[in-house]
Amino acid sequence: MEMLATLLPIILMFVIFYFLLIRPQQKRQKQVKQMQDNMQKGDKVVTIGGFHAEIHAIDENTVILQPGDGPRLTYDRSAIREVKNDDAQ
Numbered sequence: 577m578e579m580l581a582t583l584l585p586i587i588l589m590f591v592i593f594y595f596l597l598i599r600p601q602q603k604r605q606k607q608v609k610q611m612q613d614n615m616q617k618g619d620k621v622v623t624i625g626g627f628h629a630e631i632h633a634i635d636e637n638t639v640i641l642q643p644g645d646g647p648r649l650t651y652d653r654s655a656i657r658e659v660k661n662d663d664a665q
Contacts (some may be wrong), residue, residue, distance in 0.1 A: 580628045
């Protein structure tokens with residue numbers, strides 16, 4: 577019984593660590609992955625560098641972005657931070 581009493585604080589610390597740090601990070605990663613999988617041609621996006629553009633074409637791992645009438649730029653899918661809705665503007 578004494579061994580359980582000495583291990584209980586350590587076990588409790590790992591449980592708290594899981595629910596405060598690991599689980600929320602996994603949820604965020606899942607949301608980002610879902611957003612990147614649901615991107616379509618014509619969506620307006622913002623990259624992690626703050627570049628605002630429209631998706632011109634999508635490949636398996638890359639996205640070609642075009643800001644208005646400007647040049648087309650190729651980015652990795654993972655570089656997309658968010659997809660902007662026209663309703664929010």
